[in-house]
Amino acid sequence: MKFYIKLILGIALIFLAAVILIHKVTSKDHDDFYNFSLNDTSAVTKILIWDKSPDTVFLSRQKNNLWLVNNSFKARPDAIEVLLETIHRIRLRNFPQKSALPRILKTMATYGKHVDLYIDNKIAKSFTVGTETPDQLGTYMLMDGFETPVATHIPGFNGYLSSRFFIREDLWRTREIWSYKKEIASVEVSYPDSTSFKLIKENNRFNLVGPSGINLNADNMSSQAFMKGIKKVQYEGMIIPTDKAWYKSDSIQSTPPVGIFKVTYIDGNIIEMKIHRVPGGPDWLDSEGKPQRYDPDRYYAFISDGRFVLTQRFGLQHVLKSYRAFLTIE
Helix, strand or coil: CCHHHHHHHHHHHHHHHHHHHHHHHHHHHHHCCCCCEEEEEEEEEEEECCCCCCEEEEECCCCCCCCCCCCCECCCCCHHHHHHHHHHEEEEECCCHHHHHHHHHHHHHHCCEEEEEEHHHHHHHEEEEEEECCCCEEEEEECCCCCCCCCEEEECCCCCCCHHHHCCCHHHHHCCCCCCCCCEEEEEECCCCCCCEEEEEEEEEEECCHHHHCEEEEHHHHHHHHHHHHHEEECCCECCCCHHHHHHHHHHHCCCCCCCEEEEEEEEEEEEEEEEEEEEEEECCCCCEEEEEEEEEEEEEECCCCCCCECCCCCCCCCCCCHHHHHCCC
């Protein structure tokens, strides 16, 4: 009798252990299909985002903690920061109604963006980012290996998240005009309808070549501020083939430039920018209420590395200088 009691108890314990194990496994699987976040985003080394267009952007972390876009261009630090913050803070918002799933999946198949998150050379998370929820306060997402999408959000943020997973290379690239990391040897500024000058750095001192090649004493503090300002200059946006201005680039370049800025680095590399006026219109009025011929706040810019961009006068404030700004006060 005791043998049978022990046998029954043993079977019962084995059954109970099996139920607990199955519950743990199924709970883990259940959690995995809506757990899109990573606690330690500093460990993320690569991010691949692509869609069916097929457009692809590949973001890779470098040893100096900078990020590259498609292994070629420096990435915008602010865009990388927002993306990593999103990956860290994203949470489940709710489960969609069963009747809505076919529509959500169909839309996701058409407009979804697939995301692969790598830690070292292994995929840590792989999921598809869909469109926004009807109230635009959530974003549908689908984890690889599962069939049911869920609505996600960032607690405390009112909006959808799909716009943070963009795939246009030009939007990921840094907007710095002179992002080359070598030390600047000289900057030459020319205003075709006015004057020109060249600021040369030699042994932590600055020499100023003014109009007509006249050598002038340069103020050290003003010159240092100018060189630092050059590295921070950014454009408003890159002009690409889908923009109307793209097809006017030849005619724009045929007009006299407002300014030419040539930066030479210590290794001999040169990056030059030419700025041209942007045509005005009925939205740009002068003090008398008449339309202005040119936009007073923006310039088209052509950079020697091939970029065609739109710049703001405010963003160029550290560059639009006269040689008089560097004269020593005696």
